[in-house]
Amino acid sequence: MSITTVAAYAAPSAKAPLERTTVPRRPVGEHDVLIDIKYAGICHSDIHQARDGWGEGIYPMVPGHEIAGLVAEVGDGVTKFKVGDRVGVGCFVDSCRECEYCKQGLEQYCSGAGVSTYNSLGKDGEPTYGGYSTHIVVDENYTLRIPEGVGLDEAAPLLCAGITLYSPLAHWNAGPGKKVAIVGLGGLGHMGVKIAHALGAEVTVLSQSLRKQEDGKKLGADHFYATSDPKTFEDLAGTFDLIISTVSAPLDFSAYLSLVxxxxxxxxxxxxxxxxxxxxxxxxxxxxxxAGSMIGGIAETQAMLDFCALHGLGAEIEVIRADQINEAYERVINSDVRYRFVIDTATI
Structure with a gap:
């Protein structure tokens, strides 16, 4: 099988609507896998980057770092995967492999040549293109195995939203006897509630209003408070061992620290x-x-996928067609999704 160009949805320039196009994919190398993408999640960071919110982007930009699909071809040297395997790709597709962080399995903090899944330059100097496309070629060492215990559509958001919450929950030892609060019940936050609950922690959601209280309780929250009510900060002062903020807007961090x-x-x-x-x-x-935390390394991301499959945890999703991406972006900005949009890539 030889694929040199694939159909994709790309932002042609900063703040421009995404449109259908084609992008190049490299040939399958000795240690590469070609992935037939089935689903791609829409992360808020896709919107930040497509609209130059985090600095100057590389255009045309094909977002998408929550990728789930099936192996369609493997290179001659591949040992970890075979054709037909269920696989995923997260936020990065390569790293320097030599720095102290890569050697510790903390590739997300690579101090050398980390390569993001999109809006980045590969080691060949060519731009990377993400998961809003039909196929992607990835080194086997940066490819994840998706266990049978979770559907590919519900698994896609785990590759960013899932690991983004699992990593700090694990690092700060969330579990029995610990009181954990999740700020914001969105694409990230809803996975934080599910994972913290499965880890055995006592879980509280801190949301702007009580509008999602019923959802929060169903997802595993023990308590739910509105941060728009000043009494919340009085009643919960000094309560939590760990608070994880998932919101992408500035908060009054001094007020939230009073709850710690x-x-x-x-x-x-x-x-x-x-x-x-x-x-x-x-x-x-x-x-x-x-503190801050950013996604997870390859080994930790695989551990998260295995944990989620063991506990039957997938993302709460709304599957959309590719021609609904621009509408979905506006809905994400308006917090009008419960709780993650996932693109059916067969519609690209």
């Missing part, structure tokens, strides 16, 4: 385009940690 126990942590996985301000006394007064 001494020696607890507030971890940010949302990435607002604007800078934040912080009163450092909100940290000093309880030996608290304000």
């Amino acid at each position: 126990k001494t020696d607890g942590a507030l971890v940010n996985v949302g990435a607002p385009e604007e800078p934040i301000s912080l009163n450092l006394f909100s940290l000093i007064g309880g030996r608290k940690t304000l």
Whole structure:
């Protein structure tokens, strides 16, 4: 099988609507797998990048780093996969493989030549194109196995939303006896609730209103509070071992830090385009940690997929046609999705 160009949806320039086009794919190399993409999730970061929200992008840009599909071809040296295997691709498709972080399995923090799934330059100097397309070629070492316990459509968002929450929950030891709060019940937050609950933590959702309270409880939340109510911050002062903020808008971090126990942590996985301000006394007064976390390495992402399959956890999704992508972007911005759009790539 030889595929040199594939159908895709791309943003031709910053802030332009996405449109159907074709993009090149490299030949399948010795250690590559060709993936027939079945589903691609829409992450808020796709919108930030397609619209130049995080800095100058590479256009045309094919977003998509929540990819699920089937292996269609393997290179001669591939040992990890065979044709027909259920596989996924997350936020990066290569790294330097030599720095201290790559050697620790923390490829997401590669200090050398990390290569994002899209809006990046590969080691060949060519732009990378993401999952809003019919096929992708990826090195076997950056390809994930999707277990049978979760459908490909519900698995696609796990490759970003799932690992983005699993990694900090695991790193900060969420589990029995720990009180964990998830800020925002969206594409990221709803997976945080599911995973934290499955880990055995006592889970609270902190949302702007109580509109999604019923959903939160169904997903595994023990408690649900509205952050628009000042009484929430009075009642929950000093409550949580761990708070994970998933929102992509600036928060009053001093107020949220007041909810953290001494020696607890507030971890940010949302990435607002604007800078934040912080009163450092909100940290000093309880030996608290304000931290960040970004996706996970390959081994940890595989562990997350296995964990989700074991516990029957997939994303809550709305499957759309490719010609609905631009409409979906506007709905994501307006928080009008429960809880992740997934593109049926057969419609590209």
